[in-house]
Amino acid sequence: MPFDLKRVSAGLGVTLRRRLVECALAFAFCADVAEVFGASGEELYTSAVKPLLQERCYACHGALKQKAQLRLDTRAAAMKGGKSGPAMTPGQPVESLLWRRISASDVQERMPPEHEGEPLSEAERKIVFDWIQSGAPAPSGEEAEKDPREHWAFRTPRRPPVPRLEGVHSRHAVDAFFGAVHARLGLVAQAEAEPGLLLRRLSVDLIGLPPEPAWIEEAWDQPGGWYERRVEQLLADPRHGERWARHWMDVWRYSDWWGLGEQLRNSQKHLWHWRDWIVESLNANLPFDEMARLMLAADELAPGDLSRLRATGFLARNYFLFNRHQWMDETVEHVGKSMLGLTFNCAKCHDHKYDPVNQTDYYRFRAIFEPYHARLDLVPGETDFEKDAIPRVFDRDLKSPTYRFIRGNEAQPDKTQVMQPGVPDFLSPPFTVHGPIRLPLHSWRPELREWVGRDHFSAALNRSNATESERMRALAAHSQAPDNAELLHRWMVAEASAALAKAELHSVSVRSKAGASEAAEWVSASPALARGDRLRGEAIRAERRVAAARAALVLAQARMKRLTAKPGSVAEDQAVGAAEKQLSEALARESSPIRPDETFARLEGARWTPTRFLSSGSDDPQVRFPSESTGRRSALAAWITSPQNPLFARVVVNHVWNRHFGSPLAPSLFDLGRKAGEPVHRDLLDWLAVELIESGWDLKRLHRLLVTSDAYRRSSSNHGREGNLALDPGNQHGWRRNPLRVEAQVVRDSLRAHSGLLDFKMGGPPVPSAQQAVSSRRSLYFFHSYNERNLFLSVFDDAKVKECYRRDESIVPQQALAMVNSALAREASESIARRWSQELRSSDPSGDRAFVEMAFRRLLGFAPGPRELSACLESLQGWEGSKQRGESARAQLIWVLLNHNDFVTLR
C-alpha cells in the first residue's frame, strides 16, 4: 500500500504533521521523490512543500503580510512574484529566486532573515529544489489564504440556526448540532449511561464529590425527573462553587505566595481572599462578565467595596519582587490567554507569525497594566498585615511610560515613542480609555475606613492592658524583695513598657482624630480650621511622647542588662550612656515648638507590597496612594466583556465545555488564533457563546444546558458502536462520552468523603503544608504554591501554578504507589469498611454479598457483575478465616476497590 502522506497528515496534530514532513524529507534524501510519493510533484507540493512554506514563509509572504509585495500561499502567487520579479522558474530551481534566497550563504540575502527564523535545513531546501525541478506543479483551483482579520474567532459570534432534523426529535440544541452530523456521517449515538455511573459523573462534575448514598438509591429507582432534579440540587449546593472555583483557579493561575525563606517574592500574602471571592461569586451566580470586570478592575469599578476588591487578586498574583518586566510579561500573556484566547506572548519580540497582532500591540496591551501595583488592605478586626489583609491592586504610577523593547530585549527600550494603552484594533468593539477616574477618599486614605482607627485603638488598648498587668506583677515581685536588684530592674522595665503602651494608645487615638479632621478639610476644601491645626499639634506631640517613652524603655532595658554584665565589660556601660543621651534628646524634642511643616504619621489602613526593581538591595521608595486611577483596566474590562468582543464568550464556553466533556470544542483552550486550527463544531461553540451572552452571562444556566444534553448523558463505552470507530475514532462528534480521569482534588476529597472524614467548612486561610496530612478540609483549601505542593495531589497532576489551562491526565506508576501505600488510602479503607459494615448490620444482615454490592455502587458507580461478585466474595473468604477478622478483610476489599481504575475515572 502506498504511503498515503496526505491522509495521515490531515489526521495528525501539527507536530506529527511536521515530523511526517521531516520523514518525507528523509525519504527525499535517499530516493527519487516521485517514487516515494507514488505520484507526482503535485503530491509533493501539497504534502510537503506547501506545509513547509506555510510554516516558514507565509508569516511575511502570505495573507498576514506581503513583504516585498510577494505572496507564496499559492503557486500562482509565487509565479506572479513580488518586487524582485517571479519567485520561480519552473524546471529551473537554480534560476529561481525562491530557491536562491533560501539557499543563500550571505546572511543579508538569506531567507528567512536573521532573527525571523532559522535557515531551512538542507533536506528542506532539497524538497523545494526537487519540486521546482519537476516543473513546480500544483493542483488547479488552489485558494489563497484568507484575510487573517476574517478568521472565524476574530468576528463577533452570530447565533447559527439550530439544525432541524427530519424525523428526529431533538429537545436540545447541543444534541441537534451533533445529531445533524451523526445523520450525515451515519454515526449511531451511544445510549444513556447506566444511572449509577451517570449520577457519579454528574455529582463529581458539579460538586467535586461522589454522590451520597440516598442519591444513589434514588438514581437506581429512577423516579421520573430524578436527573433534572438532581442537577438543580447540585447547582444550588455551595460545594458547586468550591468545585468550579478550582477549575477557574487553574485557568487564572491561583497560587499562594512563595519566595525564598520568609521573603515574599511572588504572588501575595492572604491570596485566599480571592479564592473565597471566586467560590462565593460562582455560588451566587454572579454574571460571568461581571466577574471578569471585577478581576481586572474592581479598584476602579467598585473602589469602596473591599469584598469586591478581593477579585483583583487575579492581578495581584502576578506580583514579582525583583523584575517589573517579568511581572508585566506574565500579565500580558495570561490575560491574553485566559480571557481572549490570544497568544500575545508570541508578539513580544516580533510581530505575531500567525495572527494580525503586531509587536506594538503587545506593548500597547502592556501599557494598560503598566501603572498597577499590589497592596494589602486591612480587614475589620485585624491590624497585623502578616496575619490578615486583602491583597488587591491599584494604579500606583499613573505616568509610568511603556516602551517597545527592540526584539523584546528589555535592555533596549525604544524611547522615541511612548506606547499608549490599546488592544489589537482588528478586534471589535473600539477600545477607549475615558481618562482618569477619581477615587473615593477611603480608597486612597484607607486609614479613614471606620474600623481602621477603631481596630488600631483596640489593639493599642490590648497592648496597654497587657503591659499594665505585667507592670503590676513586676511591682508585686519587687515589693516582696525590695533588695533584689534584678527584680527592681524588671519592675523599672515593666514601668517603662507600660508607659510606652499608654503613650502609643494616646497617639493612636489622637492621630486617628487628626487624620479624620485633615480629611474633612480636604473633602470640604476649606482652609485649615483651627480645630484641625490643634489636632495636628496634638498628634505630633503624642508621637514625640511615644518617642520619649520608647527611649526611656531602651534605657531601662540597657540598665537591666548592665546588671548581669561580666565584670570589666564596657559595652553595657556604653549602651547605657547612649540610651541616656537619646532619652534626653527625645525629651528635649518633646517640649520644643512645632514647626509649621511638621506632620504626623497617619494610621496604616493599607500597605503597598514593596518592590525591588531598582536593585538597590532594599525596598523601592514608598509613594502615597494616588487619589486617581488611570481608567485603563476598567476600559479593558469593558472591552473584553462587550457583547461585540468576539473572543471572551468563546473562551469561556470552551473552558466550561472542556471540564464537562473532557475535551474542548476549539482545539486549544488558550489560543483561538489561526495557528490553533478550527473547531470541528464551530456552530455549536458559537451558538453556546451567543447563548451565554444573551442569558446575561449566566454560568449556571450554561452548566445546566450542557449536563442535561444527551451528549453529556451518554455511555462512555464503545460497546455495540464498533461501526462508529471507523467513522469517528476520536469521538469528535460526541457519539459517546469520553471517560475522564478525575483531578487530584477529587481523588483525595472522595477518599475523605467516603470515610466520613471530610469537613465541609468553607473558606478561610489555607491549610499549611505541615498540617495537610491530617487535615479533613477539602483539597481546595490546601496551601498550594510554586514551592509548596502536596505530594499526594502532585502525583495526580495537580495544577501547575504558572500555567494550567488544562490538567494533565497522566497514568504513571507513582499514582499506583500513592493509592496502594499512602496512609490516606489505607485509613480510608478501614474507615469505610467500618462505617458501611455498621450501616449494613442495622438494615441488611445478608453479609458480605450486600457489602460488596454496596461498595461497588458507592465507590465505582456500578453494580458488580456475577464474576466480579464471586471474585470479591472468594477473596473476602480467603482473608476472613475467622469471623473476628471480618472487618479488616472488608477493609482490604475496599482498598482494592479504591485502587480500581474506575475509582479515579468518570465512566
Add this chain to the structure above:
Amino acid sequence: MRPMFHRRDFLSGFGRGFAGLALGAVLHRDGWAAGHGLESAMPGAPHFAPKAKSVIWLFMNGGVSHMESFDPKPMLNRYAGKTIAETPFADTQQAKKLAIERLVVPDANGNQRNTLYPLQTGFRRHGQSGIEVSDWFPHIARNVDRLAVVRSLWTTDSNHGAQTEFHTGRNMLDGDFPTLGGWVHYGLGTLNENLPQFISIGTREYWNQRDGAYLGPAHDAVPLRIDPSHPLDFGKPEKPERADWRAGGFDLLRKLNRERESAFPSDPALAARIASYEMAYRMQTSIPGLLDLARETDRTKAAYGLDQPHCREFGMQLLVARRLVEQGVRFVQIQHGGGGAGAWDAHGGLKANHSKLAAAVDQPVGALLNDLDQRGLLDQTLVVFASEFGRTPGSQGSDGRDHHIYGFSCWMAGGGLRRGVVHGATDEIGFHAVEHRHYVTDVHATLLRQLGLDSRRLELPGRKRLEQDHGRPIEEIMDS
C-alpha cells in the same frame, strides 16, 4: 480500520501526560510506529544510531570555581591584588562584553569583583594527555585521560536560577521549560520496565523545577533516596498492613480491572492503568535490592569511599547510580550540595569550602569512572560533571569569589566521546570564554546526539523551541 486512527484517538483523548507515556512505551511496544515507517519520526526510539544508552549527570549546586578545578589560571597569582583595570586584561570588563547577563534575582551577590584573587590551590598536569587539574581533585585527575573537558561555557543568569537554566536551557524569566532529563525521557523508550527511567538523587531545593514542564508530569524525574527502607515517595506502606494479603489484593485488583474490559472494550486508559500497577509493583520490589550495597565487594565500597565519613554519602549515591545504569535506567541526575543556593556557593572562605566539598566528591567520581570503565559500561554511559556557573576571578570580601557566568567549565566522559581532550578556553584570567564558546544547551545537544536523538524532532504543538534551546553538538569532543 486503519490502526493509526485508532492510535490518534488514543493520543488525543488522554492529555499530554498520558500521551507521553503512550508514545514512549506503548506505541513502540506494540510496533505500530514500526509498521508505518515512522520509526525515526516518533518519540520512543532513537532518531539515529546511538553511541550511548544512559547518562549519569553530576551537578554541583552553588557554582564551582572553574579556576580552582579544571581551568587553572596562573595569571591570577601573578596579578593577585591588582584590580582588573590595572592588568593587561582591563577590556574583559567592557560593558558590551557583559551584556549577556539576564539577572532574575538581584541581591548582594552576582556582581563583578574587580580585585584579582590568587588561586587557592595548586595544579599540575596529569595523565598522557597532560591536562591540568587542580590539586583538590586528585582522583578525578587520575582519570583525566578519560575526560573531555570543556572550558568555555557561558550562561545568562548570574544568580542561582542558573541551576535551572543549565538544565532547561532557558533563563527563568522565560518561564518553565522541560529539563534535559525530561527530554531524554520523552524521547527514548525504556530499557527496563521494572525501573523508572529518569531518577533524581539528592536535594534540589533552590532549583525547584519539575522536569517534565509542558511535556507533562509523566516526564518528571522520580526522586530516589539512598535509603533502602524508604527509597521512593509512597514506596512502601505508610500504615501497617497484612503483608500476606497484599498479593491477593493485587490479584483481585487485576481481575476486577480486566473484567471491566468487557463493558468498556478497547479503552487505552484502562490498559495503561493496569500496566501502571504492574510497573509500580515491580518498581517497589526491584528498587530496594538496587540500594542494597551489601552485594558489592568491600573493595568496591572502599574505592567509592564508603568507609570514609567525608565522602560516604556521595559515594553511596554514585555507587547506586552505577547499579541503576547497569540495570537500564536512562538518566540518573545527582545533585551535590543541594539546599538553599547550593553548598559550593563560596562567597567567602572559598579555600575551606571548596577543599572540603572537593574531597567529598572527588574520590567517588574517580571511582565511578574507573568502575564503569572496568565493567565495560563507560562506552555506553555518559558521565557529566557540571555546575551552574563558575566563580569570579576577582575576590569577594577577603577570601571568596562571586558568581561568574561569562566563562566556566564542565567535563563529560564516556558514551562515545573522545578521551583526554580539552576543548575551548577562557581568557588568561578565566573571565570570558574566548575560544569555542558554548552556551549550556550545547552540552544538551552533545548528550542527545550521543543518545541518538535530534532535539529538533522533539517538539510539541504550540511549544515553539528556539535555536538556543537546541544548542549545537560539540563535534570536536566526539569520536568520529
